[in-house]
Amino acid sequence: MYDYLIVGSGIFGATFANKVKKAGKTALIIEKRNHIGGNIYTEQIEGINVHKYGAHIFHTSNKKVWDYVNEFAEFNRYTNSPIANFKGKIYNMPFNMNTFYQMWGTVTPGEASAKIKEQVEQYGVENPKNVEEQALSLVGKDIYETLVKGYTEKQWGRPATELPPEIIKRLPLRMTYDNNYFNDTYQGIPIGGYTNLIKNMIQGIEVRLGTDYLSNKEYFDSLANKVLYTGPVDRYFDYIFGELEYRSLKFETEVLDTSNYQGNAVVNYTDAITPYTRIIEHKHFEGADTSKTVITKEYPAQWKKGDEAFYPLNDEKNMAVYKKYKEKADLEGKILFGGRLGTYEYLDMHKVIEKALDLADEELS
Numbered sequence: 397m398y399d400y401l402i403v404g405s406g407i408f409g410a411t412f413a414n415k416v417k418k419a420g421k422t423a424l425i426i427e428k429r430n431h432i433g434g435n436i437y438t439e440q441i442e443g444i445n446v447h448k449y450g451a452h453i454f455h456t457s458n459k460k461v462w463d464y465v466n467e468f469a470e471f472n473r474y475t476n477s478p479i480a481n482f483k484g485k486i487y488n489m490p491f492n493m494n495t496f497y498q499m500w501g502t503v504t505p506g507e508a509s510a511k512i513k514e515q516v517e518q519y520g521v522e523n524p525k526n527v528e529e530q531a532l533s534l535v536g537k538d539i540y541e542t543l544v545k546g547y548t549e550k551q552w553g554r555p556a557t558e559l560p561p562e563i564i565k566r567l568p569l570r571m572t573y574d575n576n577y578f579n580d581t582y583q584g585i586p587i588g589g590y591t592n593l594i595k596n597m598i599q600g601i602e603v604r605l606g607t608d609y610l611s612n613k614e615y616f617d618s619l620a621n622k623v624l625y626t627g628p629v630d631r632y633f634d635y636i637f638g639e640l641e642y643r644s645l646k647f648e649t650e651v652l653d654t655s656n657y658q659g660n661a662v663v664n665y666t667d668a669i670t671p672y673t674r675i676i677e678h679k680h681f682e683g684a685d686t687s688k689t690v691i692t693k694e695y696p697a698q699w700k701k702g703d704e705a706f707y708p709l710n711d712e713k714n715m716a717v718y719k720k721y722k723e724k725a726d727l728e729g730k731i732l733f734g735g736r737l738g739t740y741e742y743l744d745m746h747k748v749i750e751k752a753l754d755l756a757d758e759e760l761s
């Protein structure tokens with residue numbers, strides 16, 4: 397008999413499990429996949445830590461969370477500075493003075509602001525009804541057509557004129573020569589990969605891989621006083637209110653016989669023709685000194701039941717369905733729900749840790 401059964405070994409499950417152990421209680425982790433780490437899992441290929449479920453950069457302004465993750469791994473000082481490739485021309489991201497110089501040759505913030513104002517006034521719309529109108533009213537035609545349109549349409553699989561304007565609430569324009577994507581105080585990649593980080597978090601806790609909780613729920617429930625479930629909430633309730641929808645991704649990973657393929661970890665392809673949205677060259681996250689390199693092309697994909705779920709579609713329809721599941725979940729006394737799938741929420745890693753630490757405080761104090 398364990399104090400806690402933890403379903404899922406992602407960053408939520410691992411954080412909670414670590415706190416359970418620290419509180420002197422016992423835990424068993426069961427994991428459906430054949431590896432720990434959930435979507436932040438990294439696998440060594442050719443001496444390079446490959447981010448198997450998409451590029452993951454840790455960033456936070458929460459010192460408590462930063463100090464906490466640093467207990468389990470040393471972080472390097474990686475700074476996320478993706479670049480965009482539009483038909484062979486390179487632009488810095490996020491939109492900043494470097495981008496404006498590349499786009500228009502403007503040199504001072506005054507020149508760039510005037511250019512953006514001119515563009516917004518020329519093509520902007522007052523009450524945007526779709527993503528295209530929204531983006532035009534925020535950044536004008538040049539930035540929209542070069543860096544937003546194709547990428548967004550590929551990501552959502554629909555023309556920008558058919559996407560609701562809320563998808564793009566803001567398109568921040570930075571009036572400094574600063575390519576650092578995140579505004580957070582702390583940022584980095586755990587040296588040795590995320591799998592190592594998770595391994596250190598759950599050290600000394602029993603883990604059963606390749607084990608699906610829902611295939612034998614009654615038996616697993618009988619093993620512990622309480623259960624933390626970090627899998628999909630709709631699957632837990634056998635889809636009684638219908639399926640929650642997601643956007644999915646497909647990854648194509650290749651080993652290349654060159655030491656440096658693209659000179660940056662993340663290159664976005666912002667045109668509509670290239671079928672993938674970005675290429676990740678994993679060695680640049682940790683500066684791996686190897687003669688070969690590993691790249692991953694990331695393709696947005698339609699999601700159907702059974703596919704890997706990546707981005708929840710938190711629109712009105714899905715949120716109404718989720719509300720019903722949440723009400724039911726709140727009545728499941730012995731079962732706690734957490735993480736991106738358990739609460740049907742897109743959450744960055746630091747937010748997941750924050751929520752798991754809060755839940756642990758509530759539960760264990």
Ligand SMILES: Cc1cc2nc3c(=O)[nH]c(=O)nc-3n(C[C@H](O)[C@H](O)[C@H](O)COP(=O)(O)OP(=O)(O)OC[C@H]3O[C@@H](n4cnc5c(N)ncnc54)[C@H](O)[C@@H]3O)c2cc1C
Pocket residue numbers: 403404405406407408409426427428429433434435436449450451452453454455607608609610626627628645706707734735736737743744745746748
């Ligand atoms: C493409 C992409 C890029 C991202 N990049 C970043 C980034 O740069 N920075 C950042 O901070 N965040 C990023 N994120 C977010 C990050 O991936 C999540 O915050 C994190 O993975 C969520 O962890 P979790 O534990 O909630 O869920 P998961 O990692 O999904 O873990 C849940 C686990 O539960 C297991 N499970 C499910 N059902 C069962 C069952 N029935 N029985 C047993 N096990 C089960 C699953 O197999 C899985 O391992 C990104 C997300 C995506 C999609």
